[in-house]
Amino acid sequence: MSSVTQAPATIPGAKGHTDGAGAFVPVQTRDERLRSYDPSDFDAPTGREVNWKHTPIDKLAALFVDEAGPHGVIEVDVHAPDGLVQQRLTAGTAPRGEVFQPDDLASAIAWKQETEAPLLRIPAGAEFAEPIVVNLKGTGGLAHAHVVIEAEANAHATVVLRHAGAAIHAQNVEIIVRDGAHLTVVSVQNWDDESVHAASHQARVARDATLRHVVVSFGGGVVRVNPSVELAGTGSRAELYGLSYSDAGQHLESQVYLHHKGTDTTGDVLYKGALQGAGARSVWIGDVLIGPDAVGTDSYEANRNLVLTDGARAESIPNLEIQTGDIRGAGHASATGRFDDEQLFYLQARGIEEAEARRLVVLGFLAEIVQKIGVPSLEAELFAAIEDELAREVAR
Numbered sequence: 001m002s003s004v005t006q007a008p009a010t011i012p013g014a015k016g017h018t019d020g021a022g023a024f025v026p027v028q029t030r031d032e033r034l035r036s037y038d039p040s041d042f043d044a045p046t047g048r049e050v051n052w053k054h055t056p057i058d059k060l061a062a063l064f065v066d067e068a069g070p071h072g073v074i075e076v077d078v079h080a081p082d083g084l085v086q087q088r089l090t091a092g093t094a095p096r097g098e099v100f101q102p103d104d105l106a107s108a109i110a111w112k113q114e115t116e117a118p119l120l121r122i123p124a125g126a127e128f129a130e131p132i133v134v135n136l137k138g139t140g141g142l143a144h145a146h147v148v149i150e151a152e153a154n155a156h157a158t159v160v161l162r163h164a165g166a167a168i169h170a171q172n173v174e175i176i177v178r179d180g181a182h183l184t185v186v187s188v189q190n191w192d193d194e195s196v197h198a199a200s201h202q203a204r205v206a207r208d209a210t211l212r213h214v215v216v217s218f219g220g221g222v223v224r225v226n227p228s229v230e231l232a233g234t235g236s237r238a239e240l241y242g243l244s245y246s247d248a249g250q251h252l253e254s255q256v257y258l259h260h261k262g263t264d265t266t267g268d269v270l271y272k273g274a275l276q277g278a279g280a281r282s283v284w285i286g287d288v289l290i291g292p293d294a295v296g297t298d299s300y301e302a303n304r305n306l307v308l309t310d311g312a313r314a315e316s317i318p319n320l321e322i323q324t325g326d327i328r329g330a331g332h333a334s335a336t337g338r339f340d341d342e343q344l345f346y347l348q349a350r351g352i353e354e355a356e357a358r359r360l361v362v363l364g365f366l367a368e369i370v371q372k373i374g375v376p377s378l379e380a381e382l383f384a385a386i387e388d389e390l391a392r393e394v395a396r
Contacts, residue, residue, distance in 0.1 A: 035101040042105035069142030085121035100174035107200040113144035124152035138167025151181035175203035191220035207233030231265035248277025260294040269301035278311035305336040
């Protein structure tokens with residue numbers, strides 16, 4: 001697999017840039033970032049780079065070393081309907097690498113260290129009523145992974161990736177949605193407190209196809225799941241949703257990239273987070289690029305955060321770049337705040353005690369994302385997890 005590199009342009013007399021650039025023009029848009037299958041093409045992050053400046057990189061240091069971890073750190077258990085095709089793909093074996101190009105050091109190392117990537121293929125025309133559930137349980141230590149999910153033409157399916165246990169995990173997820181297919185991918189992070197998880201999800205959506213991608217992060221010390229979706233085909237659609245609940249000392253992060261490339265594409269991005277406890281932190285960066293040929297685009301991205309206690313902090317950065325004037329609509333929004341006093345007053349005025357009123361407000365705030373998943377058993381489990389988080393707040 002050949003490397004893809006980009007050489008920065010130098011400027012005589014230029015000085016260092018706060019985004020980590022030296023004497024050259026810093027990367028201005030998400031689409032300009034270096035991509036390569038070779039880890040040696042990437043420098044180790046310093047924390048000044050635009051894509052690392054909000055991340056506690058010292059806690060991810062093990063993921064920046066190009067060395068193989070021990071085997072069997074992640075126990076894998078797949079529950080799937082009949083008809084699912086499962087294979088192992090070496091580098092250079094299609095469709096591995098058809099869509100995915102590592103765009104940071106951790107993802108390049110994961111690509112190299114995963115010698116045989118598992119493929120989950122939903123055959124053309126298949127409609128799976130039950131979800132494909134992949135249980136991934138960490139048993140401690142360093143682990144690299146590259147997973148390929150392919151929905152062939154006109155296939156319909158849901159894939160749930162469930163992460164638990166303990167691990168220091170670099171993970172690539174390559175998602176291919178062929179013409180007319182409808183695919184939902186849900187990634188649930190419920191790691192033990194000491195775990196570190198850095199994941200790069202990259203997807204391409206073809207003509208008249210739809211991808212619903214949901215990131216749910218509750219457990220883990222540092223969890224960084226970055227979805228990147230290219231709407232390549234005419235009439236393609238992406239629904240990118242996220243839910244996080246950050247406790248004391250947790251860092252939960254998502255950097256979302258949606259590239260409208262084909263004509264008449266539609267994008268809907270909505271991430272919501274709740275935070276409680278000293279040092280609880282969430283980071284959301286949303287980049288939407290509407291390319292020069294993406295006429296007829298309709299796109300909107302939003303991030304909402306609810307800060308429940310002192311000492312918690314949410315960072316939210318929406319970005320929108322439009323390279324054509326012939327679109328149906330585009331916009332972005334971001335809001336971070338505490339409880340709405342009027343909502344609490346309204347509920348308490350009707351005889352609801354404050355603790356119960358706060359519970360109802362948080363559940364109502366996060367329910368919008370939970371209900372978009374479309375897997376009733378998982379939705380019920382997530383509501384229970386939110387209730388558990390709220391109970392911890394009351395117990396403080």
